[in-house]
Amino acid sequence: MKVVGVGCGPGMLTDEAARVIGDAALIYGSARAIDLARSEIRDRCEVHEITDYKALRSLPDDAVVLSTGDPMLAGLGYLGGEVVPGVSSMQVAFARLGLSLVKAAVVTAHGKDHAAAIREAAEEIGRGKVVFLIADPEFSVKALAAALPGETGLAVCEDLGYPEERVAVGTAAEPPVPVSGLFVVVVGC
Known part of the structure; x- marks a missing residue:
C-alpha cells in the first residue's frame, strides 16, 4: 500500500x-x-x-x-x-504568517477532547513553543483564548490553499473568530 x-x-x-x-x-x-x-x-x-x-x-x-x-x-x-x-496545512499556515517551523509544537483537537487540547496548547506556549492546533468545526477559539495570557498572539487560518483562504490574526484578549469549519489555529505567533 x-x-x-x-x-x-x-x-x-x-x-x-x-x-x-x-x-x-x-x-x-x-x-x-x-x-x-x-x-x-x-x-x-x-x-x-x-x-x-x-x-x-x-x-x-x-x-x-x-x-x-x-x-x-x-x-x-x-x-x-x-x-x-x-x-501540509502547517507548512502553509506558517508560511502565510512568516513563521519558522523550528519552535513548532503540534496539538490536535480534531475529533479529540478539546479541553485536553487547550491544556496541552497552554503548556506548550509556557515552554516557549509556537503551537499549531488542528481544530474541528466544534472547537472553541474563545475557550482556547481564555486559557492563555491576553497578549498571546493567535491566528485562525481557514481553507488554506483554496480561493476562499482566510488568515485572521489577533490576541488571546481579542481572538479572531473562524467563519468556516476547515480551520487551524496558530498560537504564539
Missing part, C-alpha cells in the same frame, strides 16, 4: 505524489482528497471513496490511499506502507 499526501488545497500536489497517483490502478480517498488529486487520476483507475476508515488496513498491497495535507500530520500515515509526503 502507498499513502499519498495530496496537499491541503488545490495546486499543492507534489510531482512525486502526482506520479504515484498517475501510475495507480486502485485509489481510495475521502471525497476532498479525490477532488484534490482528480487531475492526476487515470481514466482506467478504480477509485473508491473511503466510507470505513477501520477497513483501510485490509486494502490490497497495490492500493494507493490519498490523505489530505501530509499523511504524517494527523493523516493516514499510520497505515504504514510507503508514505509520499504532501504539503
